[in-house]
Amino acid sequence: MSFNRLLDTKVKEIEVILENHLPTDMSFQKTVGEAMNYSVRAGGKRIRPMLMQEIFIANGGKSKALESFMTAIECIHTYSLVHDDLPAMDDDDYRRGVLTTHKKYGEAMGVLAGDALLNYAFELVAGAFGLVPESEYIKVVKAFEILSRKAGVFGMIGGQVCDVEAEKAQVVLDKDQILYIHEHKTAALIQASMMIGGVLAGCDDAYIDKLERAAYDIGIAFQIQDDVLDITSTFEELGKPIGSDEKNNKQTYVSIYGLDHAKSEVERLSDEAIFLLGVSEDDFLCQLILYLIDRNK
Numbered sequence: 514m515s516f517n518r519l520l521d522t523k524v525k526e527i528e529v530i531l532e533n534h535l536p537t538d539m540s541f542q543k544t545v546g547e548a549m550n551y552s553v554r555a556g557g558k559r560i561r562p563m564l565m566q567e568i569f570i571a572n573g574g575k576s577k578a579l580e581s582f583m584t585a586i587e588c589i590h591t592y593s594l595v596h597d598d599l600p601a602m603d604d605d606d607y608r609r610g611v612l613t614t615h616k617k618y619g620e621a622m623g624v625l626a627g628d629a630l631l632n633y634a635f636e637l638v639a640g641a642f643g644l645v646p647e648s649e650y651i652k653v654v655k656a657f658e659i660l661s662r663k664a665g666v667f668g669m670i671g672g673q674v675c676d677v678e679a680e681k682a683q684v685v686l687d688k689d690q691i692l693y694i695h696e697h698k699t700a701a702l703i704q705a706s707m708m709i710g711g712v713l714a715g716c717d718d719a720y721i722d723k724l725e726r727a728a729y730d731i732g733i734a735f736q737i738q739d740d741v742l743d744i745t746s747t748f749e750e751l752g753k754p755i756g757s758d759e760k761n762n763k764q765t766y767v768s769i770y771g772l773d774h775a776k777s778e779v780e781r782l783s784d785e786a787i788f789l790l791g792v793s794e795d796d797f798l799c800q801l802i803l804y805l806i807d808r809n810k
């Protein structure tokens with residue numbers, strides 16, 4: 514099967530898993546439930562649950578906790594997009610090709626749907642203890658710790674704080690500062706995805722460290738490519754307006770180092786990740802990494 518068909522099949526399978534885990538049976542709070550499900554169902558590449566699943570499978574994983582964590586990471590990622598689109602942050606009207614959550618449900622419901630998705634992610638992983646035998650609790654605890662750390666103040670939220678402050682202050686960022694923001698805002702959730710896939714499959718600490726390093730490279734390359742696409746892509750392909758970095762006076766790797774250097778850095782980082790993971794070009798994981806950094810949406 515071609516890579517594109519396989520990718521399509523895997524995305525559809527992941528969407529079934531997400532659908533089976535989304536909140537149902539809402540009562541008086543059903544509007545927020547609808548807003549949560551609207552945001553998740555709006556689509557997206559599903560790369561975080563996919564990377565988690567691929568690492569898990571490649572390492573012979575069997576745990577029944579996997580699907581809870583796959584849904585949890587997509588809920589956390591989706592909440593971050595919902596909040597990032599709010600008027601207090603980037604104030605965007607479109608995401609994933611449809612109206613942003615606050616544009617569709619109002620600002621208060623946008624805030625609450627994001628909050629609820631974040632909390633729901635942890636409800637799911639807490640529930641995973643009920644799905645595995647006691648001998649597997651240690652894996653679930655480790656995965657829980659990684660998820661909470663990489664999504665929190667020492668991970669994605671920390672990166673977003675620096676990004677927001679840098680944008681407001683309009684100071685010129687140096688390479689270390691840009692990389693710090695990319696590492697925390699973007700790479701942290703990709704690291705969590707790959708590390709959790711490894712932890713649930715029972716990989717040892719040395720291999721989890723290697724996954725963390727490879728995911729750092731993939732995350733930075735992914736973010737640089739995102740900045741490239743903000744200049745070179747179209748609304749139709751991206752599902753949101755292009756040029757938003759310039760509109761928000763956001764400094765990016767591309768605005769500081771130029772398109773050519775940014776593109777060669779994406780290539781260098783992805784080569785390094787593929788080397789660290791030891792995957793060959795026939796492996797789906799290798800092709801997935803190349804697709805992520807060479808994507809047009």
Ligand code: GRG
Pocket residue numbers: 556557558559560592593594596597609669670673698699735736739810
């Ligand atoms: C609000 C706490 C908080 C954090 C927001 C994730 C984020 C931090 C902001 C969103 C904007 C942005 C450029 C984030 C960097 C990560 C990134 C490239 C997100 C887009 O991820 P994709 O391309 O999106 O995987 P889809 O829609 O395909 O799931």
